[in-house]
Amino acid sequence: MVNIDEAHPALWVAGVLVLCGALFHVSQQARNLPNGPFSLPLVGTLALFRERKMFHIRLRDWAYQYGDFFHFKIGRSPVFVLSSPKAINDLLIKQGSVYSSRPRLSNQASLITQNSRIVALPYDDQWRKQRKLYHDLLGMQNSKIFMPFQGFESRQSLLNLLDHPGDFWKEVTRYSASVTFGMLLRCRFESSEAMIPRKLQARMGLMFKNISPGRWLVDWIPILDRLPDALAPWRRKAIQLREQIMPFFAVFYHRIKEQVERGEAPECFLASILQEKGANLRPEEPPHIIATTMAAGTDTTATTLQHFVKAAVLYPDVMREAQREIDSVVGRDRLPNWEDRSSLLYIAAMITETHRWASAVPIAFPHATSRQDKYRDSIIPSGATVIGNVYAIHNDPKVFLKPDEFMPERYLPKTDPRAAPDAAHMDSHYSYGFGRRECPGRHVADASLFIVISRMLWAFDFVGNPEKPPGPGHSGGPVYGPARFEATARPRDGNVAPLIRAEAEANRPEGVEDSAVYEKLVAGMP
Numbered sequence: 272m273v274n275i276d277e278a279h280p281a282l283w284v285a286g287v288l289v290l291c292g293a294l295f296h297v298s299q300q301a302r303n304l305p306n307g308p309f310s311l312p313l314v315g316t317l318a319l320f321r322e323r324k325m326f327h328i329r330l331r332d333w334a335y336q337y338g339d340f341f342h343f344k345i346g347r348s349p350v351f352v353l354s355s356p357k358a359i360n361d362l363l364i365k366q367g368s369v370y371s372s373r374p375r376l377s378n379q380a381s382l383i384t385q386n387s388r389i390v391a392l393p394y395d396d397q398w399r400k401q402r403k404l405y406h407d408l409l410g411m412q413n414s415k416i417f418m419p420f421q422g423f424e425s426r427q428s429l430l431n432l433l434d435h436p437g438d439f440w441k442e443v444t445r446y447s448a449s450v451t452f453g454m455l456l457r458c459r460f461e462s463s464e465a466m467i468p469r470k471l472q473a474r475m476g477l478m479f480k481n482i483s484p485g486r487w488l489v490d491w492i493p494i495l496d497r498l499p500d501a502l503a504p505w506r507r508k509a510i511q512l513r514e515q516i517m518p519f520f521a522v523f524y525h526r527i528k529e530q531v532e533r534g535e536a537p538e539c540f541l542a543s544i545l546q547e548k549g550a551n552l553r554p555e556e557p558p559h560i561i562a563t564t565m566a567a568g569t570d571t572t573a574t575t576l577q578h579f580v581k582a583a584v585l586y587p588d589v590m591r592e593a594q595r596e597i598d599s600v601v602g603r604d605r606l607p608n609w610e611d612r613s614s615l616l617y618i619a620a621m622i623t624e625t626h627r628w629a630s631a632v633p634i635a636f637p638h639a640t641s642r643q644d645k646y647r648d649s650i651i652p653s654g655a656t657v658i659g660n661v662y663a664i665h666n667d668p669k670v671f672l673k674p675d676e677f678m679p680e681r682y683l684p685k686t687d688p689r690a691a692p693d694a695a696h697m698d699s700h701y702s703y704g705f706g707r708r709e710c711p712g713r714h715v716a717d718a719s720l721f722i723v724i725s726r727m728l729w730a731f732d733f734v735g736n737p738e739k740p741p742g743p744g745h746s747g748g749p750v751y752g753p754a755r756f757e758a759t760a761r762p763r764d765g766n767v768a769p770l771i772r773a774e775a776e777a778n779r780p781e782g783v784e785d786s787a788v789y790e791k792l793v794a795g796m797p
């Protein structure tokens with residue numbers, strides 16, 4: 272969360288200043304805080320600066336040391352960390368009306384996001400308005416309208432993997448981007464080399480880097496923000512960054528807007544926002560909704576698929592068990608389809624286990640309180656940051672036996688002879704977050720994962736490079752993928768190639784255009 276690497280010089284200056292002040296201030300609330308790592312008044316928890324650990328690893332280690340309800344401090348502000356299903360259930364879920372806000376963005380971050388990105392909005396009417404748009408689009412029932420896209424794109428994935436067996440890494444990004452862009456604006460990508468997903472990733476990287484708390488000197492010395500614009504060049508810089516990031520999204524916005532005005536828009540999320548559903552939005556909101564949807568839908572699903580391929584390579588017995596199930600339910604003469612979903616229990620368990628074993632967002636997104644509350648004798652002030660420690664819980668041996676092992680059996684129904692119910696003391700996972708802020712795209716995401724995973728395993732064995740097996744470590748952030756690794760998709764038998772080629776073009780959804788039209792429009796952008 273705190274971008275220490277980026278903010279290093281700023282931290283030292285801020286550290287000296289706040290240390291001077293520290294002698295005169297003692298946080299009133301400190302008396303009521305739960306256990307936690309050592310912190311200095313005003314400076315906060317020193318280990319945040321000292322140790323070069325990834326944030327979710329550090330939070331897991333602290334959870335082992337301080338228990339399932341601890342705090343640390345950023346400056347003077349306590350951050351509360353919940354590291355057991357009980358603590359999460361007690362607060363983030365049962366007390367949703369109190370624990371569903373977001374930490375306040377810095378002024379710099381607000382300049383970049385224009386307070387229009389749902390993931391960062393506080394629990395207020397603007398959030399409710401945007402959340403309803405997502406709910407209407409992505410709710411359990413409505414999300415079914417995307418099945419034809421997911422079905423078609425998963426067959427394109429098989430074709431691309433057949434032609435380029437080593438390209439799974441890029442292919443899963445193409446797949447996820449096509450599903451997301453399809454629902455957002457009826458646009459798709461045929462090739463794994465498509466340039467738009469890469470441009471999207473670059474922009475989101477720039478955005479997240481610059482809205483992270485602690486990124487700017489002024490985040491650490493807020494009094495500087497009182498200076499007029501002429502003496503505050505960082506404000507201009509934030510606006511320049513926004514102008515670097517947002518025109519890319521405006522391209523999609525303007526094209527669909529023109530189509531709406533001509534009465535020629537495709538039936539899609541963006542058109543419905545520009546027609547009646549988004550009537551109450553501020554003008555700057557739709558481009559940010561486009562950016563959020565593209566980013567939230569693409570990177571997370573692609574990353575989860577990369578984790579899945581890693582598991583398939585590292586656990587060939589699990590892959591074979593899944594293939595045995597597919598072969599017995601589906602046979603070898605056709606691809607798995609939606610009707611098979613309720614019979615493919617091992618595949619369902621495998622998807623849940625992928626979310627647990629390697630969460631794409633290992634601490635979800637921090638929540639914040641909208642009023643003061645009390646928990647286990649501690650006062651949690653209004654506006655406090657509260658983190659659900661997903662990674663710690665998913666890796667806690669008290670909750671999941673042998674947490675390092677990829678074991679779909681832990682999620683099978685108890686009556687299934689393959690089940691290992693004692694291996695899980697929780698019947699789900701927290702990779703989609705919690706309570707009222709839980710990911711609204713989860714039904715779409717799980718459907719996307721089901722259809723492409725079941726079909727990939729029907730068609731291919733995933734084989735690693737014995738010289739370079741997938742290692743530990745992560746890529747990316749705030750969405751964490753595995754460290755890059757090699758894998759080859761090897762057709763399982765002689766039926767696979769002819770069937771994939773024969774089926775690739777079937778049931779092409781109507782009204783979906785190739786991304787070429789947008790590629791021309793964004794070609795000149797860096």
Ligand code: HEM
Pocket residue numbers: 389390391402405409451563564567568569571572575631632635636637638702703704705706707708709710711712713715716
């Ligand atoms: C495997 C795929 C996905 C994962 C792991 C994932 C994970 C998450 C997480 C952890 C959160 C924060 C929850 C919280 O604050 O408690 C979130 C929020 C969100 N997700 Fe997803 N997500 C995925 C797919 C999607 C898709 C496909 C969409 C839509 C196209 C989407 C749209 C959103 C939105 C709009 C929010 C913000 C919700 C809010 O702040 O109220 N996500 N997601």
